[in-house]
Amino acid sequence: MSNVLVFLESTNNGIKKSSLELLSAAKNSGRNVLACAFGESSKAAAEEAGKYGAAKAFICSDAKLNDYNSELYSALAVQAIKDSSADLVLASSSMLARDLFPRVAAKLDAAVTSDCTDLELTADNINVKKPLYSGKCKAQVELSADIKIVLMRANQLPVNELADGTAEVVELSAPEIDLKTLIKEVVKGTSEKLDLTEANIIVSGGRGMRDPEGYKILEPLAETLNATLGATRAIVDDGWVPHNMQVGQTGKTVAPTLYIACGISGAIQHLAGMSGSKVIVAINKDPEAPIFKKANYGLVGDVFDIVPKLTEEFKAIL
Amino acid sequence: MNIYVCIKQVPDTETKIKLNADQSNIDTAGIKWVMNPYDEFAVEEAIQLKSKTEGATLKVVTVGPKSRVTDALRTALAMGADEALLIDAPESIDTFNTAKALAAAIKQEGEPFQVFTGKQAIDDNAASVSQMLAEFLDIPHATVISKFEKSSDSAVVEREVEGGRKEVIVLKGPSVVAANKGLNKPRYASLPNIMKAKKKPVKEIDLASLGVNVDQAKLKFTHFELPAEKPPVKMLEGEADQQAKELVRLLREEAKVI
Numbered sequence A: 001m002s003n004v005l006v007f008l009e010s011t012n013n014g015i016k017k018s019s020l021e022l023l024s025a026a027k028n029s030g031r032n033v034l035a036c037a038f039g040e041s042s043k044a045a046a047e048e049a050g051k052y053g054a055a056k057a058f059i060c061s062d063a064k065l066n067d068y069n070s071e072l073y074s075a076l077a078v079q080a081i082k083d084s085s086a087d088l089v090l091a092s093s094s095m096l097a098r099d100l101f102p103r104v105a106a107k108l109d110a111a112v113t114s115d116c117t118d119l120e121l122t123a124d125n126i127n128v129k130k131p132l133y134s135g136k137c138k139a140q141v142e143l144s145a146d147i148k149i150v151l152m153r154a155n156q157l158p159v160n161e162l163a164d165g166t167a168e169v170v171e172l173s174a175p176e177i178d179l180k181t182l183i184k185e186v187v188k189g190t191s192e193k194l195d196l197t198e199a200n201i202i203v204s205g206g207r208g209m210r211d212p213e214g215y216k217i218l219e220p221l222a223e224t225l226n227a228t229l230g231a232t233r234a235i236v237d238d239g240w241v242p243h244n245m246q247v248g249q250t251g252k253t254v255a256p257t258l259y260i261a262c263g264i265s266g267a268i269q270h271l272a273g274m275s276g277s278k279v280i281v282a283i284n285k286d287p288e289a290p291i292f293k294k295a296n297y298g299l300v301g302d303v304f305d306i307v308p309k310l311t312e313e314f315k316a317i318l
Numbered sequence B: 001m002n003i004y005v006c007i008k009q010v011p012d013t014e015t016k017i018k019l020n021a022d023q024s025n026i027d028t029a030g031i032k033w034v035m036n037p038y039d040e041f042a043v044e045e046a047i048q049l050k051s052k053t054e055g056a057t058l059k060v061v062t063v064g065p066k067s068r069v070t071d072a073l074r075t076a077l078a079m080g081a082d083e084a085l086l087i088d089a090p091e092s093i094d095t096f097n098t099a100k101a102l103a104a105a106i107k108q109e110g111e112p113f114q115v116f117t118g119k120q121a122i123d124d125n126a127a128s129v130s131q132m133l134a135e136f137l138d139i140p141h142a143t144v145i146s147k148f149e150k151s152s153d154s155a156v157v158e159r160e161v162e163g164g165r166k167e168v169i170v171l172k173g174p175s176v177v178a179a180n181k182g183l184n185k186p187r188y189a190s191l192p193n194i195m196k197a198k199k200k201p202v203k204e205i206d207l208a209s210l211g212v213n214v215d216q217a218k219l220k221f222t223h224f225e226l227p228a229e230k231p232p233v234k235m236l237e238g239e240a241d242q243q244a245k246e247l248v249r250l251l252r253e254e255a256k257v258i
């Protein structure tokens, strides 16, 4: 039976949901499930992965790996893939994995595809699809190589129930290489929230929020829903919020279960980044706004009337 | 001293995508092609580095069908690149072969002082070529960069990662860096520069001469499909408080997302 290696990423609360989705898909396929994780959190991750069906975990718990370094990580990933004899590697299409795995693929002469939204995995078959042209169409991805690496978008697959199980831990030593890549400084983010690309709920604002002060009324709504805040390019370009909050063709591609668009017109470049959302709510005072064509639920009205009411209603039930 | 910037030509962001009859690919008829938006930041940064680096030549490189990609090269030349390299390749070339071809062409043209790319192309969103290219050139890389500072023997870059985190990274020697939006403000080409660009050299390179065989692709896209039609939007009626109440009920009971 073939081996599948799942690359795990963790937060302070354990393995990220996006990685658990992949452990679950691997387990449900009937293949041998192996995992790998790097940094001090990898010991805990290995233990947790065991409960999701990983038989073995290749880790490097050296603190040198706490911050991502492409050279160290790619050397370790290559070693984990070789040691695990995996012919399939699954990872979440996170910024880290997207930086890492193309380099790993080049080292291993492997095939890599990122940003995938569909994965059907059985013991002897794999079917992968990804959106192309900013979600304007989708295609099947045929990977031809001895080792295939698939990076999946978050929130696409179910997570299994926890079960009993332990993964055998294989500790890899940190590579001794003369590094050409040095981390000089890591500035911690201001937000403790999930990144937009992984968020389950996104509250997003556009020019209809009037000004940076007006945008702030979205904060209590996002807080109540434990959502991540997003924005259109229009208000990023005007400096209301930083670029890492931009959703769209030249911002982030997101796939939450719920996307609440407030004062957003629905330009094609914005839709490109969020049309993969499961449920879209649009609040706009213009009943003709194009965003309504993509929405599941539409509320015509002033965001400054509706958003506070909505926050109250959610507070009452959550 | 060679500075390289690798660009891709992609359909304009407004382009409607249609499929061909057997859904084996998109129908490229009528598409307006432009330089990938992220590559504009890469070209701008490369021009700025060139202007600060004595004796530097800025070469813009692309891989793609000769019949159309020359336009993108001309745009970069009009912005300020000195020379262009056109690696003629079929529409279907994959990321691995693209990176192989770029690496081989750069090796032929002369050692890089610095290589720039965009952080991803907005057509296949692979975000793979920069890292693969760096591996094939055996130099370090950094992606999604929002700040770039070069000294004679290294580069310091800032990259924005998840949740607003920022990493400041030192890359020793030549490197491949992939530009994010916000790195700079790309210039528009002036009319005189557009005219001048027409006289700048565009060198054509044959894929086979780079040792790349497109039949040995690692990725192939098949079975194209358009997104499923969304059910029509449900518009909620009434005053703000009624709409809010109804929405919360629908999200809970009908959509079951909260």
Ligand SMILES: Cc1cc2nc3c(=O)[nH]c(=O)nc-3n(C[C@H](O)[C@H](O)[C@H](O)COP(=O)(O)OP(=O)(O)OC[C@H]3O[C@@H](n4cnc5c(N)ncnc54)[C@H](O)[C@@H]3O)c2cc1C
Binding pocket: A205, A206, A207, A208, A209, A210, A231, A232, A233, A234, A235, A246, A247, A248, A249, A250, A251, A252, A262, A263, A264, A265, A266, A267, A268, A269, A270, A273, A283, A284, A285, A286, A289, A301, A302, A303, A304, B013, B037
């Ligand atoms: C190459 C390129 C790339 C781009 N990339 C992106 C991208 O990645 N992401 C992106 O978002 N855009 C992108 N754009 C820009 C895009 O075309 C739009 O300009 C932008 O999305 C519009 O932002 P907006 O909806 O906030 O503003 P507007 O289009 O100005 O819309 C504001 C909306 O708010 C509504 N409104 C106003 N006041 C209220 C109120 N009080 N209550 C309720 N509603 C109100 C209005 O009816 C209107 O619909 C790109 C453009 C180009 C050319």
